[in-house]
Amino acid sequence: MVKYILKRLGLAIIILLGVSLLIYMLTMAMPADYIDNRTAAAVQSGQMTPEDVLRLKELYGLADKSLPGILKGYASWFSNALQGDLGFSFLYGRPVTQVIKEYVWISFFISLIAYVIEIIIAIPMGIRAAVNQYSGYDYTVSVFSMMATALPSFFLAALLMNFFSINLGWFPLQGLTTATKIFHPSDKWGIFLDKAWHLVLPIITLTLLSIGGLMRYTRTNMLEVMNSDYIRTARAKGLPEKKVINKHAFRNTFIPLVTTLSGMLPGLFSGAMITETVFSIPGIGSMALRATLQGDIPFVMGYNMFLAILTVIGYLISDLMYAVVDPRVQISK
Amino acid sequence: MAKENKKTKNTQYLTIKEEREIAKSNRKIMKQFERAKNRKNVDESEFTTQMHDPRNVIEIDNLHTYFYTDVGTTKAVNGVSFKIPEGKIVGVVGESGCGKSVTSLSVMQLVQGPVGQIVDGSIRYTTSEGKCYDIAKMPRDEMRRIRGKEIAMIFQEPMTSLNPVFKIGDQLDEALAIFEPKMSKNEVKARSIEMLEMVGIADQEKIYHNYPHELSGGMRQRVMIAMALICNPRLIIADEPTTALDVTIQAQILELLLEVKNKINGSIMLITHDLGVIAGMADYVVVMYAGKIVEAGDIHDIFKNPKHPYTVGLMRSLPSLSHVVTGSRLYSIPGQVPSPVNLPDNCYFCNRCEYSFDICMEQYPPDYYFEDNHRAACFLYDEKYKDLDLIKPELPRNLTDDSESIMARKIPQGRVVLESETDGFGG
Ligand SMILES: Nc1ncnc2c1ncn2[C@@H]1O[C@H](COP(=O)(O)OP(=O)(O)OP(=O)(O)O)[C@@H](O)[C@H]1O
Ligand code: SF4
Ligand SMILES: [Mg+2]
Numbered sequence: 001m002v003k004y005i006l007k008r009l010g011l012a013i014i015i016l017l018g019v020s021l022l023i024y025m026l027t028m029a030m031p032a033d034y035i036d037n038r039t040a041a042a043v044q045s046g047q048m049t050p051e052d053v054l055r056l057k058e059l060y061g062l063a064d065k066s067l068p069g070i071l072k073g074y075a076s077w078f079s080n081a082l083q084g085d086l087g088f089s090f091l092y093g094r095p096v097t098q099v100i101k102e103y104v105w106i107s108f109f110i111s112l113i114a115y116v117i118e119i120i121i122a123i124p125m126g127i128r129a130a131v132n133q134y135s136g137y138d139y140t141v142s143v144f145s146m147m148a149t150a151l152p153s154f155f156l157a158a159l160l161m162n163f164f165s166i167n168l169g170w171f172p173l174q175g176l177t178t179a180t181k182i183f184h185p186s187d188k189w190g191i192f193l194d195k196a197w198h199l200v201l202p203i204i205t206l207t208l209l210s211i212g213g214l215m216r217y218t219r220t221n222m223l224e225v226m227n228s229d230y231i232r233t234a235r236a237k238g239l240p241e242k243k244v245i246n247k248h249a250f251r252n253t254f255i256p257l258v259t260t261l262s263g264m265l266p267g268l269f270s271g272a273m274i275t276e277t278v279f280s281i282p283g284i285g286s287m288a289l290r291a292t293l294q295g296d297i298p299f300v301m302g303y304n305m306f307l308a309i310l311t312v313i314g315y316l317i318s319d320l321m322y323a324v325v326d327p328r329v330q331i332s333k
Numbered sequence: 334m335a336k337e338n339k340k341t342k343n344t345q346y347l348t349i350k351e352e353r354e355i356a357k358s359n360r361k362i363m364k365q366f367e368r369a370k371n372r373k374n375v376d377e378s379e380f381t382t383q384m385h386d387p388r389n390v391i392e393i394d395n396l397h398t399y400f401y402t403d404v405g406t407t408k409a410v411n412g413v414s415f416k417i418p419e420g421k422i423v424g425v426v427g428e429s430g431c432g433k434s435v436t437s438l439s440v441m442q443l444v445q446g447p448v449g450q451i452v453d454g455s456i457r458y459t460t461s462e463g464k465c466y467d468i469a470k471m472p473r474d475e476m477r478r479i480r481g482k483e484i485a486m487i488f489q490e491p492m493t494s495l496n497p498v499f500k501i502g503d504q505l506d507e508a509l510a511i512f513e514p515k516m517s518k519n520e521v522k523a524r525s526i527e528m529l530e531m532v533g534i535a536d537q538e539k540i541y542h543n544y545p546h547e548l549s550g551g552m553r554q555r556v557m558i559a560m561a562l563i564c565n566p567r568l569i570i571a572d573e574p575t576t577a578l579d580v581t582i583q584a585q586i587l588e589l590l591l592e593v594k595n596k597i598n599g600s601i602m603l604i605t606h607d608l609g610v611i612a613g614m615a616d617y618v619v620v621m622y623a624g625k626i627v628e629a630g631d632i633h634d635i636f637k638n639p640k641h642p643y644t645v646g647l648m649r650s651l652p653s654l655s656h657v658v659t660g661s662r663l664y665s666i667p668g669q670v671p672s673p674v675n676l677p678d679n680c681y682f683c684n685r686c687e688y689s690f691d692i693c694m695e696q697y698p699p700d701y702y703f704e705d706n707h708r709a710a711c712f713l714y715d716e717k718y719k720d721l722d723l724i725k726p727e728l729p730r731n732l733t734d735d736s737e738s739i740m741a742r743k744i745p746q747g748r749v750v751l752e753s754e755t756d757g758f759g760g
Binding site: 228237248255 | 360363438441443445447473474477479480481482485486488490493494495496497498499507508511512544546557560561564
């Protein structure tokens with residue numbers, strides 16, 4: 001087991017190496033970087049000359065866009081990254097790692113709650129739809145979940161905002177705190193409630209977006225299991241239908257569910273770019289979107305590496321979970 | 334012109350409109366059947382009935398099981414009637430797809446719903462408590478009185494019939510625990526291990542703690558048999574219990590079935606497409622073709638004096654010694670089974686039958702009876718056509734001898750001996 005994990009980690013490092021090179025080259029190929037963006041106005045009004053801009057770029061190591069130049073830049077980025085230094089964000093004026101560390105938690109919190117609600121709702125729904133295949137329940141649930149999945153996140157978010165905060169006024173429109181309210185720093189509970197109140201709509205948005213997928217996944221797997229020979233055997237034994245479904249069928253559907261869902265865990269740290277931006281939540285996702293739009297190369301680089309690491313860890317967890325939940329899978333090497 | 338096209342339309346192609354109509358009517362029909370099956374607290378009198386002959390364990394009468402698929406209604410079982418007397422083995426034979434499995438699944442109410450439904454007929458069964466139920470009319474909830482405890486089933490595919498995520502012991506214990514809630518865990522376990530021993534598993538304690546994937550196919554089929562027998566059922570349905578196994582294991586499993594049948598004094602419905610297996614085991618034979626029974630009778634009648642051209646064809650395609658000796662090629666019945674979706678109004682076998690004549694193309698033959706409940710559905714035996722001097726199917730001389738020899742292989746305890754065994758060790 002330990003040997004297997006070590007082997008997988010070794011493999012992960014090789015994958016990350018390749019991925020980081022790829023991301024670096026793509027990021028460098030972005031049409032306009034931060035310096036272009038910031039100096040555009042000055043150049044136009046004649047306060048700066050193109051030569052000044054070039055000198056600035058050289059200072060930041062962004063001038064040489066030839067292949068050897070990029071590779072050289074990558075080498076220095078990489079050796080710094082190995083020491084845990086992902087560079088300095090132009091936009092936020094702080095080390096990239098510090099920005100990520102600070103904003104990742106709010107994203108994680110939102111995603112985690114949405115993830116838990118999603119599981120609680122989608123799995124029983126998927127099972128019920130599969131058990132009553134072709135029933136009214138099955139059709140209704142399928143249609144609604146498909147609709148929610150198909151809606152673009154900004155559109156769904158806008159709908160919810162319009163209905164719940166503008167029309168009904170139940171929830172705040174945007175942000176994380178109420179600007180007009182002043183809390184005493186010792187009033188932790190009040191601050192918490194205020195934040196939670198602001199996060200209700202974003203969480204609903206994320207849950208609605210993901211519930212359909214998980215529900216369909218559960219339904220498909222459950223249907224496959226329900227049609228298998230061992231379910232027929234369980235019924236032939238005389239087991240009550242409840243036991244057939246809850247024990248024999250679910251224990252088998254559980255395998256793909258657990259492996260997929262556990263593989264998604266690291267991804268909870270990655271943030272929801274669009275949703276966070278629409279609701280003006282200062283999470284890692286909206287920070288990354290802003291940085292990308294502004295051409296903040298060190299931050300984009302760092303954020304993408306962060307995502308790559310999360311993905312690789314997700315796959316590893318998923319594979320390890322197979323050995324835990326499926327007796328047929330044994331990890332020996 | 335257009336109308337004519339529709340009449341002679343190829344069944345392979347459906348217009349979108351036709352498809353939609355089929356789907357619509359299917360949904361309606363399936364809903365109706367499902368609702369009837371899902372009813373709760375149904376009065377027992379609704380599905381209580383009377384056996385026609387109390388010596389029978391089960392009487393299947395005019396059973397129709399259909400599948401409402403997207404391309405039309407598949408009449409998988411289309412008017413099947415036969416009975417299983419107490420303590421006897423009834424063999425059901427027929428080509429792949431003729432409805433053998435669906436017949437047996439209907440008896441257990443295990444047909445794949447909501448697509449598959451028992452649409453007509455009755456399945457009368459008397460429980461060990463002496464109550465007679467019509468299984469075809471029983472609501473799903475009530476089926477627990479029958480499954481496992483009264484009728485047990487052994488499936489075609491031992492590799493996939495055990496749940497891969499539970500230990501053998503769990504799966505055995507569970508079967509018993511439902512019906513013996515008063516038994517303690519240890520008692521249940523002891524009984525499970527005893528059953529494993531009975532089906533010839535040597536290392537019972539170890540196997541008890543194994544997962545199915547750690548066992549070979551033959552071992553798994555033994556476990557399936559142990560599981561089927563654990564509650565002392567009165568009827569065992571064995572659906573091709575040996576098809577997926579290799580030849581030496583086949584003989585062992587069949588022998589085991591006979592042994593345990595005698596021990597629990599039950600009856601067996603043995604499904605197979607191998608006449609050789611039937612010859613060594615069964616007391617009665619039912620020959621199925623395209624969802625109907627074409628011939629049924631005592632084992633001796635069927636093997637020595639088969640009446641239906643299809644039965645004779647099956648016998649001729651039986652691999653046997655004479656083929657090996659003479660080097661002649663294996664016979665196979667030419668042509669194909671008609672599609673169960675669009676069954677014709679004539680004899681289903683007529684496109685493959687060497688003996689067919691005019692009337693065969695016009696209607697489906699009724700059953701004609703011979704001595705001892707021997708019956709065949711074939712116009713050749715109709716008194717009306719006696720004057721036509723029709724040639725009747727007969728087994729070739731060498732095959733009559735063969736069938737004698739095949740049946741002779743059924744040694745007293747019912748042990749099926751392999752050709753190689755008799756050759757090698759007989760003298
Ligand atoms: N789940 C299903 N859905 C639709 N049609 C089915 C289904 N199960 C069986 N059928 C149809 O019923 C017919 C009879 O099938 P059945 O399994 O009883 O054949 P069989 O005699 O047991 O054959 P085999 O020897 O291959 O086991 C087939 O033609 C098949 O098309
Ligand atoms: S009824 Fe006619 S076609 Fe059918 S089996 Fe008999 S002879 Fe052949
Ligand atoms: Mg079958």
